[in-house]
Amino acid sequence: MRKIPAVLAALAFAGLGAVVPATSAQAAVSCSDNYTDARSGYMYAYKHAYCESHIGNSDSWDSDWGNSSGPFQGGDTNEASSILNKGNTHEVQFFNGTGTDWAGGHICLSRGEAYASNLEDDEFHNGVDANDAISSHRWVSPTNNNCAKWAT
Template identity: 50%
Template sequence: MRKVLATAATLGLAALGAVVPATNAQASTACDNAYNAIPAGTFVAYNGANCGTTRLGATTSWDSDWGNSSGPFQGWDTNTAESLAYKSSDTRRVQLFNGTGTDWAGGHTCIGPNENYMDTLEQQYFTSGIEVENEISSHRFIWRGCGAVLDS
């Protein structure tokens, strides 16, 4: 009887192990596909993890207020990003801010030219200590420096 229980437990754990990596692989595939589909130099934010649900905006320029009615991000885009993709065409970074305005003050973080994408922004933080997920309100492209970089 003990051998039967041990065998059943082992098979159960093996089945669980097979399911978990498949989910991670699907997430990576979705973001890989999204990244491969965007032109060089483009930054994209998504309302949903794994580069899915809704594309909030796609741009090669800055936007100092994702919540206003101008620029590549507008209206409800502010504070709704859950994943990002950035296909760099040079060494610039995209600096993301928790606040708005062209003074570019407040908490910030960056996605670098070698990051490609962030399939989730959970447990990523601005320099102010605020979590990045659903809190991005503006962005700009910078050549160097940042203060904090998203950890993929």
């Protein structure tokens, strides 16, 4: 007779274990905590949606996230799935190309927008998917109309 309460307790704990991960996973629905903790004047990039797995951050530009110079290095290129802008005065323009000619597709993130939690539904201005495709970035003035496409 004592086995029945033990079995019921085990089933209850098993059921609780199935519920807890779903609840904690649902808690990450934006990048707002990361934005609050971010340093003023910096942009940030993250490997996963909802600003999970920090790739890097910068208060300057980087024309090639895949080389060994600049704030982003080596394997950082084509890895970002969420981005954050806590710049002081400028927008961040992200590119799917490299080089200081700033060619190729781009997408921008304004200071007002603050972050794009999931780039899966975003495209560069040339129609190329933006998720896992950012290879460089630069800061641009909001008055120069450098941005043809905005991250959401």
